Each structure stands twice: as structure tokens, then as C-alpha cells.
Amino acid sequence: MVEVEELRPHADHMSTIEDSDSVASIVARITLFNAGFEEHKQHFHHTQLHGTVGRDFDCIENTLDELKHKFTQLKTQLKALGSESRNGTLDVAKYRAKDDLASTRYHDPWALKLEEYKRYGRQLIMPEVGMPGQLRLKASSVLIVGAGGLGCPAAAYLAGAGVGKIGIMDGDIVEVSNLHRQVMHNSAWVGKSKAVSLGNALRLINPLPRYEIHPYHLVPENSAIAAGYSMILDCTDRPSSRYLISDMAVVHGIPLVSASALRTEGQIMVLNDPPVSSDSEKAGPCYRCIFPRPPPPESVQSCGEGGILGPVVGVMGVLQALEAVKVIMRPPDRPANPPSLIMFSAYGSQMFRTMRIRGKNPTCSACSSDTTITRQSLESGSQDYMAFCGALEASDVLAAKDRVSVMDFASMINRSGTPVNHTLVDVREKPQFELCNMLGSVHVPFSLLRRWKNAEEATTALSIDIESHEPIYVVCRLGNDSQATVNKLRELGIDRNGARKIMDIKGGWEAWRKDIDQSWPEY
Amino acid sequence: MEGKIETQIMDTMPEGKEGSSVKIKVLFFARARELTGLSEMPMEVSSGSSAHDCLNDLVAKFPSLEEIRGCMVLALNEEYTTESAIVEDKDELAIIPPISGG
Numbered sequence A: 001m002v003e004v005e006e007l008r009p010h011a012d013h014m015s016t017i018e019d020s021d022s023v024a025s026i027v028a029r030i031t032l033f034n035a036g037f038e039e040h041k042q043h044f045h046h047t048q049l050h051g052t053v054g055r056d057f058d059c060i061e062n063t064l065d066e067l068k069h070k071f072t073q074l075k076t077q078l079k080a081l082g083s084e085s086r087n088g089t090l091d092v093a094k095y096r097a098k099d100d101l102a103s104t105r106y107h108d109p110w111a112l113k114l115e116e117y118k119r120y121g122r123q124l125i126m127p128e129v130g131m132p133g134q135l136r137l138k139a140s141s142v143l144i145v146g147a148g149g150l151g152c153p154a155a156a157y158l159a160g161a162g163v164g165k166i167g168i169m170d171g172d173i174v175e176v177s178n179l180h181r182q183v184m185h186n187s188a189w190v191g192k193s194k195a196v197s198l199g200n201a202l203r204l205i206n207p208l209p210r211y212e213i214h215p216y217h218l219v220p221e222n223s224a225i226a227a228g229y230s231m232i233l234d235c236t237d238r239p240s241s242r243y244l245i246s247d248m249a250v251v252h253g254i255p256l257v258s259a260s261a262l263r264t265e266g267q268i269m270v271l272n273d274p275p276v277s278s279d280s281e282k283a284g285p286c287y288r289c290i291f292p293r294p295p296p297p298e299s300v301q302s303c304g305e306g307g308i309l310g311p312v313v314g315v316m317g318v319l320q321a322l323e324a325v326k327v328i329m330r331p332p333d334r335p336a337n338p339p340s341l342i343m344f345s346a347y348g349s350q351m352f353r354t355m356r357i358r359g360k361n362p363t364c365s366a367c368s369s370d371t372t373i374t375r376q377s378l379e380s381g382s383q384d385y386m387a388f389c390g391a392l393e394a395s396d397v398l399a400a401k402d403r404v405s406v407m408d409f410a411s412m413i414n415r416s417g418t419p420v421n422h423t424l425v426d427v428r429e430k431p432q433f434e435l436c437n438m439l440g441s442v443h444v445p446f447s448l449l450r451r452w453k454n455a456e457e458a459t460t461a462l463s464i465d466i467e468s469h470e471p472i473y474v475v476c477r478l479g480n481d482s483q484a485t486v487n488k489l490r491e492l493g494i495d496r497n498g499a500r501k502i503m504d505i506k507g508g509w510e511a512w513r514k515d516i517d518q519s520w521p522e523y
Numbered sequence B: 001m002e003g004k005i006e007t008q009i010m011d012t013m014p015e016g017k018e019g020s021s022v023k024i025k026v027l028f029f030a031r032a033r034e035l036t037g038l039s040e041m042p043m044e045v046s047s048g049s050s051a052h053d054c055l056n057d058l059v060a061k062f063p064s065l066e067e068i069r070g071c072m073v074l075a076l077n078e079e080y081t082t083e084s085a086i087v088e089d090k091d092e093l094a095i096i097p098p099i100s101g102g
């Protein structure tokens, strides 16, 4: 335990510095205090503390900041004095006037550092922010899980606004295909930690907040990290982490701003606001109250699979920062907004829609009074989020005899030039097919063929003769949809009970690029 | 073409019940929009129909919607609703599955 009581006398002692004190004595005392403070800080980081002790700790750190500031001012004064006297032009009367003014208490101590007034001036003069809002921002601490398309803009605006402490958690590395939307990373940082990259970028925007970088993935076992924060932002990209983060917010009693985006659409909700622990009557819903059942894995696509328009996820990340500062700056006597889901559709007839969503579900498995999810059960790892959300079966849907390797397929191409003795069906969606394709292949997108109801639809679209014996090879990007297509064609009877060979190309074009043709584009 | 609002008339009126129907607008979001290929669609159902009835009709027309039936949120006129809610003439029924990406 950090002995906060022990720190206090030091702090009190330091705050009684008089202008009459010699600079040397102030320096000595600050140095002494600093050393003690650093020692306690180390101690603090080694023990998992939170709650009131954490707040005392922040308070002491602020005192230290202010003392350092005062010290700098005194040093500047002394320097000015020295240079004037060296030049032999010391105007004693003028200096005395300034000195008198400085020692006259004609105002209370400023609540912010001078550089903060300057830095936050444009928002400080707004009625929505003002001094109370800025002080709330400074006292807040936000954990951002995910340093990607949502986390980049969200973190940038929170750092700029002067949130006191920002945590960045992400175990991924920067990839070149991230850079069209994850705007705080840069090409020089490809291959390195996203969390570290984002932290570096934030320090350049605003060096004043405290940044805590967690360059690893969130799992239930390390979810205690939320204890050091007053709010969480869910900037992740899969259902399992969305439920885990919601449960973290509930057990730690802190609000959550959850946003998501795919292709041209996005969703954002402020959840657990106010938190369950405060006043369960007024508490806001959690993610499980709204979406008690996760989407089936076959309906879930990542941005890597489904695609994402950069500004779409950017809009959602910026909205997330906006909702976060609104919650942080809200005066304690003002009620939270009614729970709502903001939906963004870049190409919709109406770009933004706000849907009023339900309040807390009295039988919610996470936030109701009879929940089984506790901080302990969470951190012990007994909640299995992967199992809850399910996973697509490993990509071997078909038996080995129904699959052809890219090697074998390549040898068939080589023998006969372009495919003449077989039909090659490419089932990628149209934009992907237009990026790169093989001459002579037949294009039928999977989204279309999965709706086929009879063999005629298939034979027409593929322009094949139902009686033919020519084998059909099916290919897609990674080798999943191609297997589902083989099964679909069999269901429709195209294989005439095995008389005609229908096979998928194992691993799809990605395997083709890796093993056969490096000039095939990677996308 | 994505973005362009495609509409389609759907008549699920039982025969012989003319005059006792309501016309509503169904809005599809995210995965629901992908599965149906539509952003929105007018729909005619017999008066007294619930959101549940409307969903049954929709799944009959678009069987692939079954995939997200368990995880979707329903909103009637931009407000959360349950499947038991009765739809009225000119109502807007929104079908909202969660988006998980980011």
C-alpha cells in the first residue's frame, strides 16, 4: 500500500513556499520531494490500487505540477534580474513595482496552468465547457481499447481536449492496409506496435495528459486494467470483445462508449451511463441489454473481409470522442441522455438516424441484480467470450477428395493454357473480381448464387451444359465461400450424384499468390 | 448500385380482407440490408398485425433474414419496440442487427 498520509505532510509543506524563500532552498525542497514522489510512484505502480487512493495520488501529482510551474517562474524572474544587473541597467524602481504586483494577492490562484489556458482556450470559452468542464476533463481517465480506425480519431480528439489520463490498449501491429483509415499511424511504423504508435502520435498532439500504453490484447484475465480508468471506449472489431468490454464497464462501474463500423455504415451507443453501481434506478443499459444474443458467426464480417470506407469509421471514432467528452463534462446534477443508438449510413437517404433504445433489461445476464458476472469471475477467466460468440468452423468443410491444391490446379492450366477442359467459377464479389481475375473464368458472386433455388438458375448463370462431364472448379479469395459453393451446386444437383466433378481450389487466390504467382495482387 | 434506395412492393394481404390493411415502411440496416439487397421497402399487412407478423412475412420473402433474426433490434418510428407491438398505418419498422467491425 502507498502511505498517502505520509505523502501529505510533504505536499502541505511544499505548498507553503513563500516568494521570500531563496531559490536554492526551493530547488532543494523540490528535488527532495520529487525523489520521494518518484519512489512512491514506483511503489504505486507495483501495487494495484484504485479508488480514493488513486485520486489522492492524482491530487498530489497535480500539486507537484503546480510547484514545478512556480519554480520555473521564479527561475525566469531570477534570470531577468541577473541579466539586467549585468547590463548595468537595473531599474530598481521598475523591478520593485513588478515585484509588488506579483506579491499582491489581487486574484485567487489560477485553476489551470497558463499553458492550459492557451491550449484549451477555444473550447474553454464555450458555455458547454468552461472551467468546470475543463477541470472535469483533466480529472478524467479514459481507456481506449483498440488503436485502429475508431481508436485513432477518438484518441486524437480526447488527447487534444485535455483528458487527464489516456490508456491505449492494442496487441496488433501496424499494417500497410490499415493506413487508409487508421490516420494516426504512418508508413514508417509498419510492422510495429499500434498502441505504441498511437501513443507517440498523441504525445505530439498534446504532451500534457498522462499516457498509459498497453501493447497487448484485451482478455478477461487482464481486464482489471479498467480499474485505473473512469470511462472505456470500445474501439474493437469483433463481437467477443464487445461483450467483454461491456462486462468490464459494468463490474467496474464506469460508462462505456461503444462504436462500430463496416463498409458504409456505423453504430454508436453510450452504455452503462450512469453506471449500475451509482443508482440502479437510473442506471443506463449495457451492451447485453441491447444485444443479448451475439450475431451468428456467419453473419459477422471484419473490415478485412467486408471492406471499410475510411471516413465512415473516422466519423464513428470522432462521434465516440464527442459522446465521451459530453459524458465527462456533464454536471453531476444533470441527468444522462436517454439511451439511444445513432446509426450512420454514408449512402442512406438520411445519413444519421437516432433510435431510442430500451433501458436496462431487468433480467440482463450482466447488469441486473441477479447477475453471475462479477469482477472475480471475469478476471478468473471463467467467462468464455469466444464460446459465447461462436466461431466459424475451421475452413475444411469439404472432404480432401473434393478439393484441389493450387499446385495441381496450376499444372492443369499449364497443360491446356486457359481453362478449356473445365469451368473455373470465381465466386468473389464484383469489386474483388474486377481487381484481378483469370482469363476465361466465369464470375458469379457468392451473395447471388447462395439464393439460387434450382439447377436452371445455376446452368444459365454458369453457361454450362447440365449433361456435360467437364469438371467445375470453384475459387474465391481465401477458400471459404468456394467450399460453400461446391455444396450449394451439389444441393442443386449439378454434380448428378457424383457423375460430374465439382471441386474447390484450396486456399483461394491468396494461396495462389503465395505458392504459384507472386505477381498476383495482395489486397 | 449501392446507396440508391431500391424499393419493392410487397403485398402480403390475405385475400378478401381488403380495406382492413395498413401500409408500413420497413428499413433495413447493416447485415439486413446486405441480405435483402434493399435499404427500405413498403409493405402492406392486415390491420392488427404485430411486428412479429411483419417479421414472419419478411423472412418468408427473404429466407436469409433468418440468419440474424435472433440478434436484431427492432425500432418502430425510431423508438425501440418488441415483436408484440402492433403496427399502424405509415409506421416505420427498422431492422437493426449489430455491427461489430471497427
Ligand SMILES: [Zn+2]
Pocket (backbone or CB within 6 Å): A285, A286, A287, A288, A289, A290, A360, A361, A364, A365, A366, A367, A368
Ligand atoms: Zn445489461
